[in-house]
Amino acid sequence: MRAPRNYFGRSMQRDAGMLSRVADSLYWMSRYLERAEQTARLLDVEMQLWLDQSPEAGLGRWKFVLEALRMPAAQGPVDPTRLINMLVFSRTNASSIVSCIATARENLRHVREQCSSEMWEQLNRLYLEVIETWPEESWMLKSHAFFQTVQEGAHLFQGITDGTMSHGEGWQFIQLGRYVERTDALAALLETHFRRVAHPVDQAVESAEYLGWVGLLRACVAFEAYCKAYTAEIRPLRVAEFLLLNPDFPHSVRFSVDRVNAALHIIGELTERREKLPTRIAGRMRAQLSYSQIEEVMADGGHAYLENVRGECAQIHAAIHQIYFDYSIESELAS
Amino acid sequence: MTAAAVPSPYGSSRPFVKYQFDTAYDEMFCAPGLPREYYQALHRTLVGLPPEELRKSQQAADLTFLHEGITFTVYGSKEGTERIFPNDLIPRIIPAAEWAKIEKGLTQRVTALNLFLRDIYHEGRILSEGIVPRELIYSCKHFRREMRGLNVPRDIYVSICGTDLVRLPDGNFVVLEDNLRVPSGVSYMLANRKALKRVFPKMFRDYGVSPIDHYPQALLSTLRTLAPENCAYSQDPVTVLLTPGVSNSAYFEHTFLAQQMGIELVEGRDLLVHDNVVYMRTTAGPRRVDVIYRRVDDDFLDPLCFRRDSFLGVPGLFNAYRAGNVSLANAIGTGLADDKAVYAYVPEMIRFYMSEEPILPNVPTYMLTDAAQRQHVLENLEEMVVKAVGESGGYGMLIGPQSTKQQREEFRARILADPRNYIAQPTLALSCAPCLIDGEVESRHIDLRPYILMGEKVTLVPGGLTRVALRKGSLVVNSSQGGGSKDTWVLRAGNAEDRTAQIADDVWKGLAGGPLA
Numbered sequence: 001m002r003a004p005r006n007y008f009g010r011s012m013q014r015d016a017g018m019l020s021r022v023a024d025s026l027y028w029m030s031r032y033l034e035r036a037e038q039t040a041r042l043l044d045v046e047m048q049l050w051l052d053q054s055p056e057a058g059l060g061r062w063k064f065v066l067e068a069l070r071m072p073a074a075q076g077p078v079d080p081t082r083l084i085n086m087l088v089f090s091r092t093n094a095s096s097i098v099s100c101i102a103t104a105r106e107n108l109r110h111v112r113e114q115c116s117s118e119m120w121e122q123l124n125r126l127y128l129e130v131i132e133t134w135p136e137e138s139w140m141l142k143s144h145a146f147f148q149t150v151q152e153g154a155h156l157f158q159g160i161t162d163g164t165m166s167h168g169e170g171w172q173f174i175q176l177g178r179y180v181e182r183t184d185a186l187a188a189l190l191e192t193h194f195r196r197v198a199h200p201v202d203q204a205v206e207s208a209e210y211l212g213w214v215g216l217l218r219a220c221v222a223f224e225a226y227c228k229a230y231t232a233e234i235r236p237l238r239v240a241e242f243l244l245l246n247p248d249f250p251h252s253v254r255f256s257v258d259r260v261n262a263a264l265h266i267i268g269e270l271t272e273r274r275e276k277l278p279t280r281i282a283g284r285m286r287a288q289l290s291y292s293q294i295e296e297v298m299a300d301g302g303h304a305y306l307e308n309v310r311g312e313c314a315q316i317h318a319a320i321h322q323i324y325f326d327y328s329i330e331s332e333l334a335s
Numbered sequence: 336m337t338a339a340a341v342p343s344p345y346g347s348s349r350p351f352v353k354y355q356f357d358t359a360y361d362e363m364f365c366a367p368g369l370p371r372e373y374y375q376a377l378h379r380t381l382v383g384l385p386p387e388e389l390r391k392s393q394q395a396a397d398l399t400f401l402h403e404g405i406t407f408t409v410y411g412s413k414e415g416t417e418r419i420f421p422n423d424l425i426p427r428i429i430p431a432a433e434w435a436k437i438e439k440g441l442t443q444r445v446t447a448l449n450l451f452l453r454d455i456y457h458e459g460r461i462l463s464e465g466i467v468p469r470e471l472i473y474s475c476k477h478f479r480r481e482m483r484g485l486n487v488p489r490d491i492y493v494s495i496c497g498t499d500l501v502r503l504p505d506g507n508f509v510v511l512e513d514n515l516r517v518p519s520g521v522s523y524m525l526a527n528r529k530a531l532k533r534v535f536p537k538m539f540r541d542y543g544v545s546p547i548d549h550y551p552q553a554l555l556s557t558l559r560t561l562a563p564e565n566c567a568y569s570q571d572p573v574t575v576l577l578t579p580g581v582s583n584s585a586y587f588e589h590t591f592l593a594q595q596m597g598i599e600l601v602e603g604r605d606l607l608v609h610d611n612v613v614y615m616r617t618t619a620g621p622r623r624v625d626v627i628y629r630r631v632d633d634d635f636l637d638p639l640c641f642r643r644d645s646f647l648g649v650p651g652l653f654n655a656y657r658a659g660n661v662s663l664a665n666a667i668g669t670g671l672a673d674d675k676a677v678y679a680y681v682p683e684m685i686r687f688y689m690s691e692e693p694i695l696p697n698v699p700t701y702m703l704t705d706a707a708q709r710q711h712v713l714e715n716l717e718e719m720v721v722k723a724v725g726e727s728g729g730y731g732m733l734i735g736p737q738s739t740k741q742q743r744e745e746f747r748a749r750i751l752a753d754p755r756n757y758i759a760q761p762t763l764a765l766s767c768a769p770c771l772i773d774g775e776v777e778s779r780h781i782d783l784r785p786y787i788l789m790g791e792k793v794t795l796v797p798g799g800l801t802r803v804a805l806r807k808g809s810l811v812v813n814s815s816q817g818g819g820s821k822d823t824w825v826l827r828a829g830n831a832e833d834r835t836a837q838i839a840d841d842v843w844k845g846l847a848g849g850p851l852a
Contacts (some may be wrong), residue, residue, distance in 0.1 A: 017619025023607050110581050112599060113590040169618065271619035324618040329609050332620045 017271045022111045023173045029107035031179030033123075036100035037154040038185045039069055043097075044147035045219045050080075052211060056258060068192040070185070071095060084139070088146070098130050099151055111234045116164035117158065126153035132188055167272045172263045179259040184313040186253050189219060190243060191306040194298075202237040220251040222309070240302065241294040253288040253309060260316065261286045271324070278319040285312050349363055349386050350776045351769075359780065360504050360766035362427060373826060378436050381425070381769075381776060382540055388772035393424050395397030396530045412524030418675065420523050421819030423770045426531055426800040428542075428779065434797055437508060440695030441785060442793045443685060445496050448513065448672050449789065450688040453491040455671065456482045466687055467680050471704075476725040477516070478668025479625065482618040483638060487656055487666045488561045490790075494664040495554070495628075496787040497521075497799075500695070502766035509784065509850050511763075513675040515665060517630050520820070521786050524800045525550060526597075527822040541583040544824040545797035550786070551595035557790035558596075558626050561662040575599045575615060577606070579631050579647045589630055600683050603631070612633040615621040619649070619840050626662045627637065675724040675758045676702060699761060703754040712759040713750065716743045720810075721750065736762050765810055770803055771819070780804045782812050783823065797825035 047067055053061070062078045073095075074083065090096045094103070105127045114121050129149055136143060147332040165171050183189045193216050196331040199207060205213055213234045220243055227247070246252040263290075268274040297305045345774050356367055363374045372379040377661040381389070400419045429437075454460050457471060462469050473477055497518025499511040528547055534537055555574070562572035578589040580602050593600035605615050606624065614621035629636065640653040655661045671677065679700040701708040701719075712719055723731035733746045743841040750757050765780040772779075785799030801823045802812035812818040 006481055017617035017622065019605050020616040020618055021602065023618050042353060112581075114596060222726065267618070271617075273619065325614075325616075327620070329607055329614065329616075333609060 002061060003015070004148070013297075017167050020325045021031070022170065023319075025107040025111045026114070026170050026173045027102045027177040027320070029123075030104040031106035032100045032107065033154055033157065034097060034181040035185065036097045036104065036180045038149055038182070039087065039097050039100070040147040040150035040154075041094070041221065042068060042150075042189070042219045043084070045215050047143050047147075048327070049211060049215050062198055064192050066134045070188050073333060075301050080164070081252040087259045089134075097116070098161040101127050114170055116160070118164045122160050122334050124328050126150070126157065129153065144204070169267060172267050172270070175259060176263040179256045180313060180317055180320075182251070183253055183256040183260060184245065184310055186220065186251065187306045187313070189216070190253070191303060191310075192304045194240070194306075200233055202298065204222060204233050204235055209236075210234060214243065216243075222251055225249050235300065240298055244297065244302075245294060246287060246294060247290075257282065257285050257289055257309075264316075264320075267324070273323065276323045277320075278316050278323055281312055281319060282318050283309075285316075350389060350774065351383060352770075353772075353775050354400065354769065355778055357764075357767070358504055359764040360506055361778065362500050362766055362768040362781070373428050376541065377426065377428065380444050380535070380819050386774050389424070389771060392523045392534045393560075393723070393771055393774070396424060397534075399530060400526065407715055421803075421805060422523075422527055422530060423803055423805075423819055423821040424531065424537075425769050425771055425776065426822045426824045427607060427768050427783075428826065429783075429798070430828050432703060433508075434545075435828070436824045437785065438795050440510075440693070440762050440789050441496075441498055441510075443689065443694055443794060444498065444510065444513070445679065445789055445793060447492060447681065447688050448496070449490065449492050451667075451684045452666070452669060452672055452780055453490050454688070456492075456668065457484065461684065461687055464687075466683050471676060471680075472671065475671050477633065477668065477673070477674060479668030481653065482666070482668040486659075488662050491561065491851075492666040492669050493672075494561065494666075496782050496789070496791055498787065500783045500785070501698075502783075504781065505766050507696075508783070510681070510764075512675065512678060512699055513673045514784075515669040517633060517665070518586055518784075518786065519585040520784060520800045520802075521550060521632075522591040523820050524798065524823070525591075525784070527820060528798075530821040531746075536706050537793045538826075542553060542824060543827040545827050547796040547798050550796045552594060553788055553796065554592070554597045554628075555598070555795050556665055556793065557788040558628050560790035561626050561664055562661055563662055564623055565660065566625045567623075568625075573694065574628065575601045575606075575624055576624040577603065577627050577629040577631055577649075579603075579635065582716065583630070592628075598628075598710065603645075603647045603649050606649040606652070607725075608649060608655050609635060611651070611655045611660055612657050613649065613652065624661060626664065626665050626726055633670060635782055636663075636667065670725070675700070675722050676755070677724075678702075679758070698763060701759040703750055703757050704761060709754055711757045713747055714716055716747065718762055718838055721746050721759045724756055724758055725742045732811070734762065734844040737808075737810070762810070765804070767814075768801070768803070768821070770805070770819075772805075777807070778809050780809070780812070781821070798823035 042065065046061065049061070062080065062083055063073060065087075066073055066083075069087065077290075086096065088097050091097060091102070101123075103182060105123050108115060108120060108123055126149075130146075130153075134146060139250075160173060161171070189331050193212070213236060214223060217226050217239060219235075222243060226239065226242050229242060242249065242252065244253045247254055247258070251256055261279075264279045265274075266280045268276060268279045273279075292305075306319055356364070363370055365371045371758070398632065400422060419511045447680070451461065455462070455478075455543050462472065463555050493515045495518060497520065499514070500508045500617055501511050502508050510673065513621070518640040546552040558574050559570075559572055562569045566572045574596075575598055576589055576593040576596075578586060578600060583589070590600055599615065601615055606627075607614055607616060607621070609621075613624045616622050619647060632644045635647040637650060640648045651663070653667070656663055656667070669829045672681075677695065679702060682697055685691055685693045700714050703709045703712060712721070716733075716826050717738065719733075719735045721733040721735070726732075731784055732740060735743070738746075746757075766784060767778040768775045768781045770779040781803050783802050785795055788794040801821045803819045803821055804812045804817075805819045806817055809817070
């Protein structure tokens with residue numbers, strides 16, 4: 001019901017809930033920015049790996065890159081230059097880095113009064129930087145700088161958001177968007193990787209596979225954190241354990257799901273909808289990840305497990321829409 | 336204005352070197368070189384400041400506006416270009432006695448306009464008594480048949496009104512037009528004040544300027560008085576501001592006012608109607624809405640009732656309104672009374688409904704449906720201002736003295752094709768005020784738009800938006816046509832300056848000759 005009022009007749013505290021449209025925009029803004037950051041990091045790593053490989057082996061990798069980025073497979077032979085252009089600059093590909101940043105900005109622009117002006121300025125600045133023309137001939141030279149710009153810009157935005165915006169419901173929707181996206185992207189990346197390499201084993205890898213596993217860690221900014229936890233000896237099963245089940249590392253699946261769960265719980269409290277569907281799915285996911293052993297997860301190469309994670313992400317996403325953004329008015333008023 | 340310009344009496348004394356006088360009323364000087372009493376302190380300050388200082392202050396103010404995003408959108412360009420609304424640092428000063436008259440005149444006017452709207456949408460007494468011709472009303476683009484017989488809360492149709500005043504060469508204010516639909520610009524009034532307080536703090540205090548900062552609060556209480564009778568919390572109805580969205584030219588103002596009033600800023604798609612009750616869609620479920628301050632035109636409010644292609648509105652809103660479950664400010668159909676041909680009858684309305692004489696006169700207006708008047712206007716087009724009756728924002732206008740032959744021919748054809756759609760007025764010499772142009776003070780034409788709130792009582796915050804035609808010699812002050820604005824200082828009653836104002840005016844009349852014909 002309505003909050004208590006002070007003697008000026010105004011509510012001392014706002015009524016529960018925020019505009020669905022605003023929550024929706026903040027959620028999507030955050031998802032898109034996270035996606036841009038993920039893509040930039042993965043491509044950055046892939047460009048580096050490309051240098052270390054024979055041209056044929058390099059070409060084969062791009063198929064997996066597309067899969068890891070959750071994009072449809074390329075038709076016909078792969079032309080790396082065109083592919084990079086499609087993944088980075090293309091405005092017809094809604095998931096290219098530039099498109100993601102432009103969409104994130106557009107979402108924020110529509111709810112500008114709901115965020116701090118510092119946030120808007122930072123995202124606007126990042127957008128202006130990436131739509132600058134990057135000449136094709138010097139692209140190889142500059143690609144690293146470009147991907148760096150995107151990652152740093154996104155990190156800066158995250159810091160500014162945490163430091164300048166009230167950590168209320170709107171902020172929680174930003175968290176939710178970021179970690180739903182991260183969970184799904186991580187799961188897709190891990191699944192592609194596990195399918196590509198031999199069954200992950202608990203022993204040090206051959207040098208032929210070494211680069212691939214380090215690449216995977218780097219694509220999750222996890223190389224240094226992994227070394228701290230397990231030393232620099234790369235054992236596939238440990239890598240899998242670290243990226244899937246580590247509770248403290250921000251780019252692990254478990255950490256991300258924890259955050260999704262936490263955000264949904266607080267939103268549930270704030271909107272007085274504790275028992276609703278998204279909270280239940282997230283809670284179940286979290287319990288599963290907390291009590292899983294890596295050996296059982298990887299029994300079939302991890303496919304079933306990761307597919308399940310991705311399926312539940314999609315369910316959470318749909319449930320958020322259904323409960324918070326796009327509910328049917330009749331059912332709400334009836335209850 | 337082509338009157339011979341009088342050179343500045345200051346010789347090389349800056350920053351008034353380029354200041355020119357013509358036949359228009361000058362707000363600052365009662366005679367060349369002689370500032371009016373209440374402008375003297377300001378004048379001294381300007382002359383005393385190093386020219387660089389003025390330029391710097393202006394730049395600092397511009398930057399603040401840019402950073403705070405105080406912008407408007409110019410239509411017609413791709414993606415809608417955002418510009419800052421040019422702000423002029425030299426305030427326009429109005430003595431308390433003059434303001435008191437304006438306040439009385441506008442209160443009278445908005446009261447009569449509300450009575451008129453109530454009458455038109457109910458009995459139509461003013462029509463049956465033959466004071467306003469029926470065909471004028473029924474041919475009006477903004478007349479809403481759907482409003483016939485509908486009772487609005489407290490019989491208030493116009494809650495927020497922006498009336499444009501200009502000062503003629505004889506020093507008197509006249510009403511140029513009323514804006515009764517969704518008048519905008521009030522955020523610039525508040526932003527200008529904030530900027531001026533920063534630039535001239537001492538002078539501001541010494542002058543004894545009436546405050547205007549309570550406008551958002553006054554607006555909120557005005558909106559609250561409209562709470563529907565069946566509203567659960569009539570002291571604190573759920574009030575929202577409905578905006579067409581981010582691409583609207585006044586979007587900045589919408590976000591600003593919503594923030595200042597502490598109410599939700601919503602778009603059409605945030606609202607939905609169920610069983611004739613309006614709800615907004617929140618993450619905690621639908622929340623009932625009681626009062627909507629809508630900044631969306633009638634046409635776009637409800638696709639089930641008005642324009643079907645509108646995506647800005649809320650399907651079913653009109654039925655909820657009709658059922659008395661939600662209030663709108665302003666009511667639907669108020670545009671009828673700011674039709675520029677209906678405007679001509681406002682003095683008659685004041686006499687008819689209030690049995691009073693109008694305090695603020697109208698500008699003489701030629702009705703082009705009348706053959707004799709039309710003939711006269713067409714023969715003298717280069718001296719006339721022609722306006723389309725239903726337009727606003729300075730669109731669809733011909734300014735005779737500044738027009739080309741081709742433009743005049745075009746308007747002649749348009750008038751002959753649809754005489755009801757146009758009116759003509761003599762070209763007025765809008766008063767001039769000193770403005771800062773590139774670090775120097777020059778004279779520019781200005782008008783004044785006070786904002787009138789009608790709730791339980793009529794409220795005017797002292798002042799309003801003084802709009803400036805920034806192009807030299809131009810008479811068009813609209814922001815969309817290259818206008819700017821300046822802060823308006825209404826002095827508190829009892830200031831010494833007031834007593835001398837009248838004397839100063841007399842001196843000016845003696846020196847400059849009579850008013851323009």
